[in-house]
Amino acid sequence: MxxxxxxxxxxxxxxxxxxxxxxxxxxxxxxxxxxxxxxxxxxxxxxxxxxxxxxxxxxxxxxxxxxxxxxxxxxxxxxxxxxxxxxxxxxxxxxxxxxxxxxxxxxxxxxxxxxxxxxxxxxxxxxxxxxxxxxxxxxxxxxxxxxxxxxxxxxxxxxxxxxxxxxxxxxQYIWENREYASYESFLGDLSSRKRKALKKERAAASEGIEIVGLTGDDLRPEHWDVFFKCYQETGSRKWGRPYLNRDFFDLIHQRMADRILLVMAREDGRYFAAALNFIGSEALFGRYWGSLYEKPFLHFELCYHRAIDFAIANGLDRVEAGAQGEHKLARGYRPRxxxxxxxxxxxxxxxxxxxxxxxxxxxxxxxxxxxxxxxxxxxxx
CATH class of the missing domain: 3.40.630.30 (Gcn5-related N-acetyltransferase (GNAT))
Known part of the structure; x- marks a missing residue:
């Protein structure tokens, strides 16, 4: 050259x-x-x-x-x-x-x-x-x-x-946006049985809790405190030792909060679960999730359904929810x-x-x- x-x-x-x-x-x-x-x-x-x-x-x-x-x-x-x-x-x-x-x-x-x-x-x-x-x-x-x-x-x-x-x-299993106007329009592409199952799943996951999506200036240190505890709890079970430390999350919060979507669940006024996503110009990338205690279907709601909601609302082409996970198929994610x-x-x-x-x-x-x-x-x- x-x-x-x-x-x-x-x-x-x-x-x-x-x-x-x-x-x-x-x-x-x-x-x-x-x-x-x-x-x-x-x-x-x-x-x-x-x-x-x-x-x-x-x-x-x-x-x-x-x-x-x-x-x-x-x-x-x-x-x-x-x-x-x-x-x-x-x-x-x-x-x-x-x-x-x-x-x-x-x-x-x-x-x-x-x-x-x-x-x-x-x-x-x-x-x-x-x-x-x-x-x-x-x-x-x-x-x-x-x-x-x-x-x-x-x-x-x-x-x-x-x-x-x-x-x-x-x-991997990737959700693709077919110019859906809403989550309901996405459900319209599913068979009747699968559509009913997902509606039931989402209702069960959300019962008695509040779920919020935070990005940009809405993100605060206390949100990261909870997320990091959740990340450590789940990461230690899956990998033995989580790869990322608290300093890393502080740095990305300072530098690129507008490129982050943190989906959090709160019960009785306290956050107890969270899913971290990064926002690209064409895709939402799901990365880590964790919960301080178990709640049925919450993982699917925070990591997959809320990601689809965000992608549709923001005109993103797809959701890439990370490696592995055949359970994503039933939730509209396609094998690619x-x-x-x-x-x-x-x-x-x-x-x-x-x-x-x-x-x-x-x-x-x-x-x-x-x-x-x-x-x-x-x-x-």
Missing amino acids: TGITIRTVSSLSEVEKSAWDAIANPAGEAFDPFLSWDLLQALEESGCATTQTGWQNVHFLAETDDGGLAGALPAYAKAHSYGEYVFDHAWADAFERAGGRYYPKLLSAIPFTPATGRRLLARDPEVRTGLARAAMQITEQNGLPVWSINFPANADLETGRELGMLHRIDR AVHSLHYFPDESFRNAVADYLDYERCAVLADIEAQQAELPFKKLD
Whole structure:
């Protein structure tokens, strides 16, 4: 690339916020809150995604001769495979049983976030390809076993496959807005039995409690206090130790409250449950939920139904409610393929993984097709 130099930085604080955001969320592209400097740097500053937690920052920058930023690639040298939502523990085990060392590895992803988005951050296809080649070269030169891109957008998927990266498919459940005027109009697309079931579920979840959606200036520290307790309670049950700390939530509250929707439930004047969402220009991204005590169907109401309400009211195209969860099907979320890309310098290991992925892709796509029959809609398109 004439006039372009690629280097890495060990901290996003070394990059001007305005320069990063100009290439991460350029005009004319859908705004992705997870690519913003505010969020990525908050993960680092709070200590959630640092060398000490197994996420060593090695972001790639493509710079012009005059020091301008022409492109970037978020990247981390990972000391483990936690917080990624693309599961390669079996690969790590096989590689190490064969005498190799799987960690550290190189990963391009948003920490703790299974949301599809841009990763090769440049408008110029040549710069995007250059960033990918640089990551492949760094992987080889440092004897790393793999460079992965988790949840890449279509343009990045095409670039990676052209460069010979292996393609993996998984599935998520995504709600799609078919220009609904209201939640009732969405229900009109469902079969009568499913429509009645969801109405009954929502009524049961809301009985005796108040549910509010808070964003922007309506968010206050006391709301985050409750959310963090809920997050810790649920996170400790699911993962053993939650990934994010209180400092992270303080930072995003200060920096991007208008890009956050916190749905909270209150009973007898006290908040006891909450669901955290991030607001993009096209999608609402559900991230974490928690409750201090159990209430039937409340998880579905806060995380899925209220997210649909917000998406319809704000003209958003879809709700991405995170990884896993077949129970989302009954609530109008559709199975959709999501992707990852993997570059293995070792030819023998690459060939073995490629054979496995050929089988896995067919199985996942067949499963997605089968799940279409389980959707609650009257007609499938």
